[in-house]
Structure formats: structure tokens, C-alpha cells
Amino acid sequence: MTPPQLCNYRSDNIQMIISLVQQGLGIGVLTSLDVMTEVRRGLLSFTRIVDPVLRPMTLALCTASSRTPSHAAGMVVGEIEAGFAQLAYPAALAG
Numbered sequence: 450m451t452p453p454q455l456c457n458y459r460s461d462n463i464q465m466i467i468s469l470v471q472q473g474l475g476i477g478v479l480t481s482l483d484v485m486t487e488v489r490r491g492l493l494s495f496t497r498i499v500d501p502v503l504r505p506m507t508l509a510l511c512t513a514s515s516r517t518p519s520h521a522a523g524m525v526v527g528e529i530e531a532g533f534a535q536l537a538y539p540a541a542l543a544g
Contacts, residue, residue: 467493482532 458475460466466477467484471492477484478498487493518526 485532 456474458469460469463479463483466479467487469475470477471487481488481495481497484493484495488495
């Protein structure tokens with residue numbers, strides 16, 4: 450019996466990773482925000498990695514220190530915060 454051929458795929462493209470996982474070609478390590486749509490559609494499942502050494506993800510909006518973030522940037526931050534709140538992340542609920 451011939452052992453299965455192992456392939457090593459690497460990508461930094463979220464859509465490519467999602468596509469490979471959906472084709473059954475492996476697993477992907479992504480954030481819940483990356484796969485929220487696919488999970489809601491039942492195309493993928495999301496399993497949270499729980500480890501006391503891992504720290505919560507920090508998402509930052511970076512702007513030039515001499516400029517105040519624009520109204521549009523503020524709106525984007527609000528949408529991101531709302532997305533985290535929908536996922537019931539403790540940090541989002543406390544913020």
C-alpha cells in the first residue's frame with residue numbers, strides 16, 4: 450500500500466487558505482474574523498485554540514502621529530469593535 454503523498458502549502462493570502470481548506474487540502478490557522486462568513490454559511494468550522502500562554506489578539510489602527518484619524522477611520526474602528534462584540538470577545542465587551 451502506497452502512503453498518501455504529503456504536500457506542504459503555505460500562503461499569506463486569507464482567501465487562498467480558505468479555498469485550500471474548503472477543498473480538503475489541510476487546515477488553516479486564521480482568526481474568527483477571517484472565516485466568519487464561511488462559518489455562518491456552514492462551509493467551515495472554527496475551533497478556538499485555547500492556551501494560557503497565548504494572549505488575546507490586539508488590533509491597532511496606525512496613523513501618522515501628526516494627524517488625527519479621519520472620520521472614515523473612526524467609522525472603520527467602530528465597525529471592527531462591533532464585529533468583536535458580536536463574537537463575544539471579553540476584551541471587546543470591556544472596551
